[in-house]
Amino acid sequence: MTQQLTSKQIVLASRPVGLPTDANFAYREIPVAEPGEGQVVVRSIYLSIDPYMRGRMSDAKSYIEPYGLNEVIVGGVVGEVVASKAEGLKPGDHVLGMLGWQTYNVVDASAVRRIDGTVAPLSAYLSVLGLTGLTAYFGLLDIGQPKAGETVVVSGAAGAVGMMVGQIAKIRGARVVGIAGTDEKTALLTDKLGFDAAINYKTVPDMRAALAEACPSGVDVYFDNVGGAISDAVMTLLNDYARIPVCGAISSYNVTDGDTGPRVQTKLIKTRSLMKGFVLSDYADRMQEGASALAQWLAAGQLKYEETIVEGFENVPKAFLGLFKGENVGKQLVKIG
Amino acid sequence: MTQQLTSKQIVLASRPVGLPTDANFAYREIPVAEPGEGQVVVRSIYLSIDPYMRGRMSDAKSYIEPYGLNEVIVGGVVGEVVASKAEGLKPGDHVLGMLGWQTYNVVDASAVRRIDGTVAPLSAYLSVLGLTGLTAYFGLLDIGQPKAGETVVVSGAAGAVGMMVGQIAKIRGARVVGIAGTDEKTALLTDKLGFDAAINYKTVPDMRAALAEACPSGVDVYFDNVGGAISDAVMTLLNDYARIPVCGAISSYNVTDGDTGPRVQTKLIKTRSLMKGFVLSDYADRMQEGASALAQWLAAGQLKYEETIVEGFENVPKAFLGLFKGENVGKQLVKIG
Numbered sequence: 001m002t003q004q005l006t007s008k009q010i011v012l013a014s015r016p017v018g019l020p021t022d023a024n025f026a027y028r029e030i031p032v033a034e035p036g037e038g039q040v041v042v043r044s045i046y047l048s049i050d051p052y053m054r055g056r057m058s059d060a061k062s063y064i065e066p067y068g069l070n071e072v073i074v075g076g077v078v079g080e081v082v083a084s085k086a087e088g089l090k091p092g093d094h095v096l097g098m099l100g101w102q103t104y105n106v107v108d109a110s111a112v113r114r115i116d117g118t119v120a121p122l123s124a125y126l127s128v129l130g131l132t133g134l135t136a137y138f139g140l141l142d143i144g145q146p147k148a149g150e151t152v153v154v155s156g157a158a159g160a161v162g163m164m165v166g167q168i169a170k171i172r173g174a175r176v177v178g179i180a181g182t183d184e185k186t187a188l189l190t191d192k193l194g195f196d197a198a199i200n201y202k203t204v205p206d207m208r209a210a211l212a213e214a215c216p217s218g219v220d221v222y223f224d225n226v227g228g229a230i231s232d233a234v235m236t237l238l239n240d241y242a243r244i245p246v247c248g249a250i251s252s253y254n255v256t257d258g259d260t261g262p263r264v265q266t267k268l269i270k271t272r273s274l275m276k277g278f279v280l281s282d283y284a285d286r287m288q289e290g291a292s293a294l295a296q297w298l299a300a301g302q303l304k305y306e307e308t309i310v311e312g313f314e315n316v317p318k319a320f321l322g323l324f325k326g327e328n329v330g331k332q333l334v335k336i337g
Numbered sequence: 338m339t340q341q342l343t344s345k346q347i348v349l350a351s352r353p354v355g356l357p358t359d360a361n362f363a364y365r366e367i368p369v370a371e372p373g374e375g376q377v378v379v380r381s382i383y384l385s386i387d388p389y390m391r392g393r394m395s396d397a398k399s400y401i402e403p404y405g406l407n408e409v410i411v412g413g414v415v416g417e418v419v420a421s422k423a424e425g426l427k428p429g430d431h432v433l434g435m436l437g438w439q440t441y442n443v444v445d446a447s448a449v450r451r452i453d454g455t456v457a458p459l460s461a462y463l464s465v466l467g468l469t470g471l472t473a474y475f476g477l478l479d480i481g482q483p484k485a486g487e488t489v490v491v492s493g494a495a496g497a498v499g500m501m502v503g504q505i506a507k508i509r510g511a512r513v514v515g516i517a518g519t520d521e522k523t524a525l526l527t528d529k530l531g532f533d534a535a536i537n538y539k540t541v542p543d544m545r546a547a548l549a550e551a552c553p554s555g556v557d558v559y560f561d562n563v564g565g566a567i568s569d570a571v572m573t574l575l576n577d578y579a580r581i582p583v584c585g586a587i588s589s590y591n592v593t594d595g596d597t598g599p600r601v602q603t604k605l606i607k608t609r610s611l612m613k614g615f616v617l618s619d620y621a622d623r624m625q626e627g628a629s630a631l632a633q634w635l636a637a638g639q640l641k642y643e644e645t646i647v648e649g650f651e652n653v654p655k656a657f658l659g660l661f662k663g664e665n666v667g668k669q670l671v672k673i674g
Binding site: 055060062063224227228231232240246247248253258259260261262263264265266268269271272273274275277278279 | 392397399400561564565568569577583584585586589590595596597598599600601602603604605606607608609610611612613614615616619
C-alpha cells in the first residue's frame with residue numbers, strides 16, 4: 001500500500017543567524033519506502049515544536065548533534081502506524097517517537113513506543129506525559145528540590161515546561177510565582193493553573209520590584225526557561241541555598257551581538273546557591289518514574305495542560321518561529337492531516 | 338598581670354566604596370580587661386588576612402553579618418594565652434580562633450582551640466591546616482569532585498586557597514592548570530607545587546587561546562576564586578557535566594560600576610554543568626574529616642604551602658589592600674610582636 005505514497009519533508013536549508021526565518025527551511029517530497037523487516041510506516045498526526053530545536057540548528061558544540069544541512073529536522077512526533085513489518089505493532093496503532101518533520105516516517109519499531117489514546121489525548125503524550133512534562137519533573141524535583149512553604153519562581157511559565165513546573169511545585173506545597181509575556185497568560189496561570197502570582201514581564205514597569213512584591217520571602221527555587229534580563233532580576237532575590245535548574249535560555253538563542261548581563265558569581269557565593277544546566281536525557285534511567293508520577297497526577301486532576309495547535313504541515317516553520325515571539329500558550333504542536 | 342595592658346585595635350571607620358583605602362580603617366587603644374571566669378587573654382601572633390573580609394566591610398546581605406561601623410574587625414588569629422581563668426588552657430598555650438584585629442583579645446575559652454606548634458608551624462593553622470586549606474578541601478572535593486585524568490583549572494592559583502586546590506587535585510590524579518598574575522607565581526605553581534601548567538593572565542595575549550592550549554581535553558572542574566573576565570574565558574572551555582565551585586570573586590569585590598559579562602545560562606545548559614557558591618561554614622559538621630586529611634597530606638609531604646608575612650600590627654591595612662593587587666603568594670599573614 002505504501003508504493004504510491006510520498007512524504008512531505010522539511011529540511012534545514014541554512015543555519016539561522018539570529019531569529020530563524022522561513023528561508024532557513026526548505027520543503028521536499030520524497031517517496032515513502034516499503035517498510036523493511038522490523039520496520040513500520042508512521043503517518044504523522046502531531047509534531048512537537050520546541051525551543052531546544054533552535055540549538056540544533058546551529059553548529060556549535062552542544063549536548064546533541066546539530067541538524068545536518070539539507071537534512072530532515074527531527075523532533076517529537078505522535079502518529080499512526082499505516083504499515084508494519086514489525087511484531088507488536090499493527091496499522092491503526094498510535095505511536096510516539098523522535099521522528100523527522102515529515103508526513104510519513106519509515107523507522108525501526110524500536111524507534112517508537114505505542115501510546116494509548118484512551119488513557120489521555122494523543123497530543124498529551126507530547127506535552128504533559130511527554131518530553132516537556134518529564135523535563136519539568138526532573139529539573140524541578142532533582143535540581144530545584146522545592147520544599148513546602150518555599151517560593152518557586154518560573155520563567156516562561158505559560159510555556160509547556162513552565163506550566164508543568166508551577167503545578168508540580170504547587171503539588172509539593174510551594175508558593176509559585178510565574179513570569180509570562182501577556183495578560184492572558186498570567187491570568188491563565190493564576191486563575192486556572194493555581195499559581196499564587198504571575199507577572200507580565202512585558203508590561204510591568206519594574207521587574208525587580210514586581211518580583212520582590214510577589215516573593216515577600218525571597219526566592220528559593222528559580223526554574224529558568226528564558227535567561228536574559230528576566231533571570232538577572234530573579235537572581236537579585238535569591239535566598240540562601242537557592243537552587244536554579246537552568247532548563248532554557250530562549251531569550252538568548254537568537255542573540256548575535258553578545259548575551260551579556262550581571263555576572264552571577266558574587267551572588268552565588270553570598271547565597272551559596274546552585275545553578276545547574278540539564279537536559280531530559282540526563283535522566284534516561286528514571287523515565288518510568290517520571291512518566292508514572294505525571295500520569296497519576298494527570299488522572300487525579302492535579303495537572304492541567306494547555307496546547308497551542310497550528311493546523312497543516314505547511315505551517316510548521318511559522319509555528320516554530322512563533323515560539324520566539326511568545327505566541328504559544330502551553331505546548332506548541334502542529335496537527336497534520 | 339593584665340591590668341597594665343592595653344591592646345591596639347583596628348576598627349572599620351567607613352565602608353569602602355570600590356577598592357578599600359587606609360581611610361576605611363582607624364586605630365584605637367583599649368584597656369585589656371581581666372579575664373572573667375572561663376575566659377582567656379590571648380596575645381595575637383598571626384592575623385589571617387583574607388579576601389572574604391572585603392565582603393563583610395560592605396553592608397549588603399551576605400552569608401555573614403557585615404562588620405559594624407566603628408567596631409573591631411574580626412578574622413582568624415593565632416596567638417598565645419597570656420592569662421587564663423579557663424580550665425584546660427594555661428599561659429604559654431597556643432590557640433586559634435576568630436578574634437578581633439587586636440594585639441590582645443579577651444574571650445571565652447570556647448571561642449578558641451588549642452593548637453600544637455610542634456606538629457606544624459603556628460602559621461600553618463591559618464593556612465594549610467586552617468580556613469583556607471579546609472575551604473579548598475571541601476569546595477574541590479564536595480562540589481568539584483575531580484576524577485583521575487580530568488582537567489581542573491584553578492584561578493587565583495597562587496593564593497592560599499588556590500595552591501591547596503591544585504595540590505589536592507593532583508593528589509586525586511587530575512591534570513591541574515593554574516591561573517595567576519606574575520611569572521614568579523606561575524613558576525612556583527609548576528616548579529614547586531606540581532601544577533601541570535600555569536598561565537599568567539596579566540601577560541598572556543589571548544587568555545582563551547592559552548587556556549585551550551593548556552587544557553587540550555577541555556575543563557572538567559573550574560575552581561573559581563576570582564570571577565570576572567578570567568572566569569568568562571574558562572567558561573568557554575567547559576566539558577559536559579563540568580563542576581564549578583564558586584569560592585571567590587575577588588575581581589568583582591571592588592567593582593562599583595557593574596560587574597557584567599557573558600551570561601552563563603546557555604553554556605550551563607549546553608554542557609549540563611553545575612555552578613555552586615559555597616563558604617566553609619557550610620561544612621561545619623565535617624571539619625574534623627577535612628582537618629585530618631590535610632594534616633595527613635602535609636605530614637606525608639604531599640602538600641606544600643607558601644606564606645606572605647608582613648610584620649607589624651600597623652601594617653594590617655596595607656597587607657589587606659595588597660590582596661587586591663595580587664601582592665601575596667599563598668597565605669597573607671601579619672605577624673605581630
